[in-house]
Amino acid sequence: MNHSVLSTRSNPPVPRSPVGRPDGQPLHVLLRDGTRQVHNAIEEAELHRRLLEHTLSRQEYAHQLQIYCTAWSTLESVAASWQAKAPELLGLLHSRVPALEQDLERLGASRWPLPEKALDRLLRWREEALAEASAGSPAVIGRVYVMEGASLGARIQIRHLRRCPEVPEEALTFFSQCADRESGRWGAFLHALAARPFVRTDAEEIVLGACRQFEALHELFELCVRI
């Protein structure tokens, strides 16, 4: 018996806007437009500047992966508990955590725990995401959009990571997996987003969740670069 189907069907019908999307815009377009500014801002974070200049240190790279690892493991557990509500979207997630853990081990990242302020911010972010999910907020979909979409930039990032003298090739599994496998996976995610009808308030919460995810990551990246 498929529990997710049952629980979806047992929900009372929700009134929807005529085309199921606020202002007739597909959710993906709302997400892309609503997060353009925060995406541009994160691209310009000091950590990424160092990456593009090939001066990213091994320690900074280790911190970046630690942030991604906590973010992915949290979202994967959130998505698992949320899956009954959006199985076609969240069922697409495959774990990124093993690749991240492998890279962290190869880097010897335990030598470089996150700075205290970054760790506090990361734990606060984690609590916020978990609380949101247990309150049943669809913001989790926006957060997953950000993390999945990050893989598009990974195609550019991996080229630069390979030119950073302190970043070893054997610790690039996560970024190379993102860069290699992305097109099919992102396409499937967008397809599922497009197929899902959302009420206006859900869409607003989803875009807000995505913006909060970008902002938290950006803050975290700033807190872990070496001054």
Ligand code: HEM
């Ligand atoms: C140096 C850093 C980055 C670069 C150069 C970069 C670059 C890009 C590029 C070129 C695209 C468009 C790809 C395409 O349409 O085929 C893209 C999309 C995207 N990136 Fe980034 N990115 C970076 C960092 C990030 C980070 C850190 C995140 C989030 C953790 C992120 C999230 C996204 C998302 C969600 C999209 C999809 C936008 C859409 O809906 O079309 N990016 N990025």
